């Protein structure tokens with residue numbers, strides 16, 4: 156049994172689905188604790204309905220009593236911690252929730268995990284892991300010719316989001332050094348793929364293009380991100396959980412640096428091929444808008460450590476991953492429509508009304 160937090164979000168739901176599908180992990184049940192904020196969507200997990208291996212718990216990681224109860228009841232051998240506020244733009248408009256969930260919530264989980272771990276008998280205690288899922292954004296922004304981020308790169312977070320994630324990384328580190336909690340931290344680059352909430356770059360561009368709406372590119376669009384298909388991130392996390400050295404951090408990335416404007420053109424070209432618009436090429440919709448305040452110019456992950464130590468490499472190239480992603484959005488217009496209308500949240504309210 157493992158406890159996953161944030162398992163109804165983009166990466167968390169992919170992780171839960173892949174965990175329960177992969178031959179190496181599928182026999183181990185998952186308890187999934189998620190507050191179902193705007194970013195959490197139980198529809199992502201609809202294929203697990205009635206599956207006894209998945210227990211969903213609607214709750215908040217800042218609720219210490221709840222976390223204590225879940226640990227006592229289910230006795231997970233690991234916690235995989237995804238739950239977070241994750242959108243940089245939202246953190247600029249309202250940083251408070253980022254401090255509450257990413258800092259206070261991570262602290263609450265660490266304290267609950269520490270108490271639980273301390274009470275475990277020998278072998279269970281040795282095997283227990285707390286895996287913290289973090290981001291490359293904690294390292295700050297790279298100059299154009301600077302080498303990619305290694306695990307030793309200094310922390311230089313620039314947005315309220317990345318500062319809150321950096322704070323949580325530091326707490327995780329300290330709980331290991333001070334209390335001996337067996338932690339692992341992963342710092343991953345930008346993910347893309349199924350169930351990506353359409354306020355982030357790639358799904359936003361697909362969804363807006365199909366609706367004939369402008370494709371808003373911040374500033375000159377020459378900012379660089381390092382894109383990884385979400386299922387490769389999930390396989391990287393499974394590798395770190397299985398074989399990572401306690402107390403270590405592992406960068407996860409796809410060796411795929413691209414400027415935002417090139418990503419947008421690639422999405423447009425794929426849509427031109429797969430669902431041509433009689434009105435003309437989708438790139439006609441590209442609109443440059445004012446830049447994100449404090450916008451980091453470049454991220455790039457040096458993923459050699461996880462490859463060297465754990466033998467992990469991404470399975471998808473960007474060509475294969477972005478094609479799958481565009482196809483997924485073309486085939487899941489109902490999912491997009493529900494997210495856009497907010498209907499998925501009404502469904503959650505209906506589904507949970509009156510349940511214990």
Ligand code: NAD
Nearest residue numbers: 161163164165166190191192194195215216238239241346
């Ligand atoms: P997301 O916003 O799609 O999902 C976050 C999930 O956490 C949602 O289901 C939400 O309901 C839940 N949640 C939020 N606050 C909560 C709380 N207080 N208690 C319980 N649940 C809560 O995020 P994502 O893109 O899936 O990211 C998951 C994790 O991976 C985050 O920690 C993020 O920092 C990290 N990460 C994301 C990326 C990326 O490109 N998206 C890259 C690297 C790392």
Ligand code: DAU
Nearest residue numbers: 241242243290291292344345354355356371372373378415
């Ligand atoms: O690097 C990992 C991070 O990637 C994760 O930690 C975050 O949780 C995740 O949201 C993501 O952060 P970004 O800020 O890089 O992702 P976003 O999709 O918001 O933006 C990607 C790039 O595209 C960024 O340079 C800003 C730009 N952008 C974004 C939007 C939404 C645009 O130009 N236009 C847009 O409308």
